Amino acid sequence: MTTFDRGTANMAATSLKLPEDLKRRIERLAGAANKTPHAFMVEALSQEVDRSELRERFARDSAESESETMASGKAFPLDVAFDYLEGRVSGKKVRRPRARAWRASK
Numbered sequence: 519m520t521t522f523d524r525g526t527a528n529m530a531a532t533s534l535k536l537p538e539d540l541k542r543r544i545e546r547l548a549g550a551a552n553k554t555p556h557a558f559m560v561e562a563l564s565q566e567v568d569r570s571e572l573r574e575r576f577a578r579d580s581a582e583s584e585s586e587t588m589a590s591g592k593a594f595p596l597d598v599a600f601d602y603l604e605g606r607v608s609g610k611k612v613r614r615p616r617a618r619a620w621r622a623s624k
Contacts, residue, residue, distance in 0.1 A: 541555075588622065591619055591621070592617035
């Protein structure tokens with residue numbers, strides 16, 4: 519899922535101060551992966567940015583789903599949702615469940 523460009527044409531220079539121990543660990547791991555420490559760090563940072571953006575999107579989508587659920591007053595019972603998903607995964611022909619009315623707890 520990493521999306522960084524391995525070329526240097528679109529790269530901005532930056533300075534990064536690392537604790538000596540971390541620098542040695544990166545050098546060891548980069549060497550074992552047959553990469554330069556620079557390439558290793560760029561890839562690691564890119565992967566972490568991808569993960570962070572994914573978490574942001576998940577949180578945003580979750581908040582939106584919660585708002586829609588609260589506004590509609592309808593939801594799928596958890597056991598019904600799991601049964602449906604398990605059936606789909608196992609290849610069974612299952613009927614899509616219907617959302618049911620509910621009330622939020624006070």
